Each structure stands twice: as C-alpha cells, then as structure tokens.
Amino acid sequence: MKTTQLMLLGGAMVAFLACENENSAERLYDERMDELEDFVDSVETAVNRDANHDWSRLDSRFTRLTNEVKNLEPKVSDPDTEDRRKIAERYGEAKQKSVNQSQNNIETEAEAHLNNLESWWDEHKVRAEGTIEQRASNVGDDIEEAAEESMAWLEENFERLGDNIKERYQKVKADIED
Helix, strand or coil, X not given: CHHHHHHHHHHHHHHHHHHHHHHHHHHHHHHHHHHXXXXXXXXXXHHHHCCCCCHHHHHHHHHHHHHHHHHHHXXXXXXXXXXXXXXXXXXXXXXXXXXHHHHHHHHHHHHHHHHHHHHHHHHHHHHHCCCHHHHHHHHHHHCCHHHHHHHXXXXXXXXXXXXXXXXXXXXXXXXXXX
C-alpha cells in the first residue's frame, strides 16, 4: 500500500507542479500584456501632448515588449493574439499621428519664417538697386535680426521642408543675393 500511496502522491505533485507552471505562465503573460498595453497608452498620451519623440527608442521598447508577449503565447492556454494585434495597431497609429504632427509643425514654422523673410525683402528690395557693391552694402546694412534668424532656420531645416516652401525660400534667397 505504501508504494501505491507514494505513486499517487508523486503523481499529485507532478500534476500540481504542471498546474503551477501553467498558472505562472498565465500570470506572466497577463503581466506582459498589461505592460505592453500600458506602454502604448503612455505613447498615445505623449503624442497628444507633443509630436516630437525618439521613435527609435520607443520602437525598440515596443518590439521588446511585443516579443516577450509572443514568446509566452505558446505557454498559455488561450493567448489573446487579437488584443495584441489591436495594441500594435494603436501603437502604429500613434506613431503615424506623431510623424504627421511633427511635419505639420515644421511646415507651420517654415511658413512663418518664410513669410517674415518675404515681408522683410518686400520692404527692403528697393534699397537693393544699383551696383552689386551698393546692393550688397544696402542689403547688408538693412538685414534685421529677425530676417537673419528666419534665413538661418530655413537653411538649417531645408531638407525637412515641403517643395513649395523650398522653392519660395530659394527664390527669396536668390533675390537677396542678386
């Protein structure tokens, strides 16, 4: 009878440990899914406050969290792959919104700088008549700090500007230099 009892006890221990491991995997999976969802929630909140983010760092963390969840899926009885897919979709939408907002912000700022420069040029181009030396001297004397700041900003951000802004800037720059 002792052998039978030991076998039953041993079988119960194996079943208990297997159940405990499954519960542990389920718990860990749920924790990682919560962590992934919390991360995406915080990214969405951050994007709503400010468009500029370090997306390489955020993408790296998102990938790490997603891989942790994926690696646990075979160990749980009913992984919620649809929920994981929806979370990934939300992350992608937040990232795209941020990129769009950032580009819109650049365009808005570029437009303001370009309008400032064009207004300044319209007011001062009369002084740009005469010989090259006179024009250079007159324009150089008249260039204001705001126009200098706008030109510097436009030059620094030139590659990120839209084609229309680039063309307008190049025309004003060429007119000033002529």
